[in-house]
Amino acid sequence: MKDVSLVEAEPDFETKLAPVVHRFTLEDVSFHSDASSCWIVIADKVYDVTEFLHTHPGGEEIILENAGSDATISFQSKGHSASAVDMMAKYCIGELVQATKRLSLKTVSVAICRNLDMECKSPSSRLTTSYFTTIFC
């Protein structure tokens, strides 16, 4: 018979287990591209922002323009505050499968700045953003 004493001794052990991470392809995300179901990708994480659309301080239109796709560049170029970034966790539903992941913004911005022999202060500067666009689009 199985020893279940560990489970019995720790009634809340399930909450201590690593969370299940849901993985999606960009194609999965593409099926959620309007106000009835709106997913976006930011830095390889997938967000369901359907409920947030109507209260987004920047308006719903701008998010809908990116619905069902990778909004990393748009999000980054609008220069969101730290509290905006904190809010994002609430809407995160998973991440992209490895095969469809891009290099992280930080890695790419540092690489670009090295190439340009620039000091890398802000990845959202106009110059850097235009280089992101060149690389990602």
Ligand code: HEM
């Ligand atoms: C989960 C995703 C997002 C969250 C939690 C979020 C949150 C916010 C918050 C809190 C603000 C108020 C200003 C600030 O605190 O920075 C804001 C403004 C704004 N957001 Fe977002 N946002 C999200 C996605 C996006 C995306 C994908 C875009 C563009 C495609 C976008 C474009 C804007 C714009 C244009 C503003 C107005 C900036 C201004 O008036 O200066 N946001 N957002």
